[in-house]
Amino acid sequence: MSYIEARELSRIYTAGDSQIRALDSVDFTIEDSELTIILGPSGSGKSTTLNLLGGIDSATSGSLYVDGQDLCGLSEKGLTSYRRTQVGFVFQFYNLIPNLTALENIELTAGLSSNPLSPQQLLESVGLKARAKNFPAELSGGEQQRVSIARALAKNPRLLLCDEPTGALDSETGKKVLILLASMARVEHKAVVIVTHNAAIAPAADRVIRLRDGHIVGIETNANPVEMESITW
Ligand SMILES: Nc1ncnc2c1ncn2[C@@H]1O[C@H](COP(=O)(O)OP(=O)(O)OP(=O)(O)O)[C@@H](O)[C@H]1O
Numbered sequence: 001m002s003y004i005e006a007r008e009l010s011r012i013y014t015a016g017d018s019q020i021r022a023l024d025s026v027d028f029t030i031e032d033s034e035l036t037i038i039l040g041p042s043g044s045g046k047s048t049t050l051n052l053l054g055g056i057d058s059a060t061s062g063s064l065y066v067d068g069q070d071l072c073g074l075s076e077k078g079l080t081s082y083r084r085t086q087v088g089f090v091f092q093f094y095n096l097i098p099n100l101t102a103l104e105n106i107e108l109t110a111g112l113s114s115n116p117l118s119p120q121q122l123l124e125s126v127g128l129k130a131r132a133k134n135f136p137a138e139l140s141g142g143e144q145q146r147v148s149i150a151r152a153l154a155k156n157p158r159l160l161l162c163d164e165p166t167g168a169l170d171s172e173t174g175k176k177v178l179i180l181l182a183s184m185a186r187v188e189h190k191a192v193v194i195v196t197h198n199a200a201i202a203p204a205a206d207r208v209i210r211l212r213d214g215h216i217v218g219i220e221t222n223a224n225p226v227e228m229e230s231i232t233w
């Protein structure tokens with residue numbers, strides 16, 4: 001069995017008598033140590049897919065196995081434990097805790113893990129060593145985004161889910177972040193899933209999943225992905 005297996009996975013939102021098929025019976029697999037990129041236009045179901053993978057949202061139907069466990073069959077308690085122990089999540093809109101400093105935000109998730117990475121070192125690796133004591137409101141959008149990436153890594157999770165992790169970053173900083181995320185798959189052997197609009201990074205991924213209107217319109221695998229360092233956009 002693959003590390004992740006989605007089978008006929010659907011998430012349908014109901015509002016009055018209209019239904020939004022955010023994800024419509026999709027099938028995909030993801031292996032351990034893989035860098036996967038999910039591409040697709042706005043509204044195609046990318047965040048929905050990531051939220052299901054992260055145990056933040058529950059599917060309407062289908063199955064979603066992560067490490068042999070069907071998330072669709074887990075209780076709320078089981079999902080909480082799954083989120084806490086297995087998943088690092090970089091949110092599209094950061095979701096930092098406003099009354100904790102940058103460093104404290106990272107320390108908070110490090111504290112959930114039995115095997116955390118150093119919050120101080122992570123802050124340094126995203127280029128924010130000097131901003132440890134600043135609160136989120138004192139940081140630019142891109143700086144907050146980098147804190148949220150360090151926070152997701154701090155837990156040292158087996159599965160790292162990143163929703164537009166470079167959306168607020170200039171190309172140079174974005175590239176540094178992508179190199180760091182790629183190293184989490186290549187060196188640390190985590191499964192890393194990145195949602196992005198930036199198709200230019202697809203050659204650096206092991207697997208590219210293309211979504212449109214809640215459907216998968218293509219899955220490509222690269223036997224020999226290029227180094228993230230060599231990508232230009
Ligand atoms: N809580 C919700 N209630 C109703 N509809 C929702 C909800 N969340 C998402 N949707 C709808 O589901 C569809 C997929 O949304 P999703 O957030 O997954 O898109 P996305 O691919 O991440 O888009 P973007 O690139 O803009 O972030 C959209 O049509 C969206 O409006």
Ligand SMILES: [Mg+2]
Nearest residue numbers: 046047048092
């Ligand atoms: Mg989204």
